[in-house]
Amino acid sequence: MTPAPVKLESKLPNVGTTIFAVMSTMAAEHNAINLSQGYPDFPISSQLIDLVEHYMSNGHNQYAPMAGEPVLLRQIANKLNDCLGYNFDAKTEITVVAGATEGLFATITALVQKGDEVIIFDPAYDSYAPAVQLSGGTSVHLELKLPNFTIDWEQLEAAVSSRTKLIIINNPNNPAGSILTAEDLQRLSDLVVRHDLLLISDEVYEHMVYHPQGHQSILKFPELRARGVAIFSFGKTFHATGWKVGYCVAPENLTRELQKIHQFLTYSVNTPVQMALADYLKEPVHYQSLSTFFQKKRDLFLRLMKHSRFEPLPCNGTYFQLMKYHAISELADTEMAIWMTKEHGVASIPTSVFYNKGTDQKILRFCFAKSSETLTQAAEKLCKI
Numbered sequence: 001m002t003p004a005p006v007k008l009e010s011k012l013p014n015v016g017t018t019i020f021a022v023m024s025t026m027a028a029e030h031n032a033i034n035l036s037q038g039y040p041d042f043p044i045s046s047q048l049i050d051l052v053e054h055y056m057s058n059g060h061n062q063y064a065p066m067a068g069e070p071v072l073l074r075q076i077a078n079k080l081n082d083c084l085g086y087n088f089d090a091k092t093e094i095t096v097v098a099g100a101t102e103g104l105f106a107t108i109t110a111l112v113q114k115g116d117e118v119i120i121f122d123p124a125y126d127s128y129a130p131a132v133q134l135s136g137g138t139s140v141h142l143e144l145k146l147p148n149f150t151i152d153w154e155q156l157e158a159a160v161s162s163r164t165k166l167i168i169i170n171n172p173n174n175p176a177g178s179i180l181t182a183e184d185l186q187r188l189s190d191l192v193v194r195h196d197l198l199l200i201s202d203e204v205y206e207h208m209v210y211h212p213q214g215h216q217s218i219l220k221f222p223e224l225r226a227r228g229v230a231i232f233s234f235g236k237t238f239h240a241t242g243w244k245v246g247y248c249v250a251p252e253n254l255t256r257e258l259q260k261i262h263q264f265l266t267y268s269v270n271t272p273v274q275m276a277l278a279d280y281l282k283e284p285v286h287y288q289s290l291s292t293f294f295q296k297k298r299d300l301f302l303r304l305m306k307h308s309r310f311e312p313l314p315c316n317g318t319y320f321q322l323m324k325y326h327a328i329s330e331l332a333d334t335e336m337a338i339w340m341t342k343e344h345g346v347a348s349i350p351t352s353v354f355y356n357k358g359t360d361q362k363i364l365r366f367c368f369a370k371s372s373e374t375l376t377q378a379a380e381k382l383c384k385i
């Protein structure tokens with residue numbers, strides 16, 4: 001007789017399988033074009049692959065130092081200097097992590113204590129709130145204002161309480177495709193100083209910005225730099241989401257705390273990949289060319305969709321394009337995404353899943369980090385709906 005399943009109280013009772021896995025599985029089952037999950041369908045750089053092979057074949061296969069391979073830490077500091085004009089200390093202010101997801105979890109776990117409140121702007125990436133909850137904190141969700149997904153500053157000011165410890169921002173924002181301007185960050189800086197708050201800035205789409213201001217990192221702002229952790233992803237930047245390598249940049253005191261968690265979560269990150277990335281970063285063109293590369297993809301997708309009944313929202317960053325479908329259907333966004341996958345062969349993500357309250361604005365998210373052929377085939381199908 002099979003033993004009865006052990007009794008278990010879930011620590012995250014409200015968390016199920018993410019919509020990203022659900023939609024990708026459905027896309028495969030129905031042979032649909034998958035514009036749902038956020039990853040490229042084109043190959044990564046063969047130079048980067050050769051570099052990983054080189055370091056694997058030459059004995060770089062044991063544990064890397066906990067904070068990261070020194071050569072990579074130095075190259076990240078060079079890159080930060082190149083992008084931001086500021087010198088970070090490679091030894092005390094940078095941590096290589098197993099993807100931004102680990103960086104986010106380590107940082108939230110390090111900073112949030114029982115009873116703390118954490119402000120999250122919806123639509124939000126789905127890993128923030130569960131991490132806050134697991135640390136005994138409460139997430140306070142504020143909705144960004146359409147059409148440009150801007151912060152409602154009065155609402156933010158009103159939401160700060162004596163328990164607020166931390167604000168999490170995502171710039172550029174997934175799924176909104178919106179960005180924060182220099183004025184926004186200055187305003188945020190005044191607010192976090194006035195209320196003595198910490199800040200996490202998820203900047204994994206830093207190299208996909210199509211706005212004339214370019215990417216505005218919190219690391220450009222002295223007060224935000226002093227009380228913030230900025231989190232980046234090589235997976236996103238170099239089209240290799242499966243590699244799960246990223247990094248956190250923070251002042252020494254915050255870095256020390258997040259490294260205490262990182263060392264027990266993963267200890268360190270894949271050595272040959274770190275060595276390869278260190279070499280690859282020596283050529284800044286590899287990241288400097290990305291915004292132009294992705295802007296062309298966004299523009300192609302928009303051009304192909306021009307005669308569809310979908311209505312695009314502004315996209316100033318990320319590789320996601322939001323589309324309203326009110327001219328086509330009144331279905332709830334999740335139903336619409338499922339219907340389109342099954343009946344029309346294109347998978348997307350309903351944006352309500354990015355809202356704590358499940359706010360349905362009849363908007364779908366399409367990932368345009370795809371080959372021109374994929375985008376053309378998808379648009380052909382979408383234009384028939």
Ligand SMILES: Cc1ncc(COP(=O)(O)O)c(C=O)c1O
Nearest residue numbers: 038099100101125174233235246
């Ligand atoms: C906003 C945001 N943050 C973090 C991540 C995770 O990054 P990584 O794959 O480096 O863990 C993603 C991935 O989709 C994302 O969209």
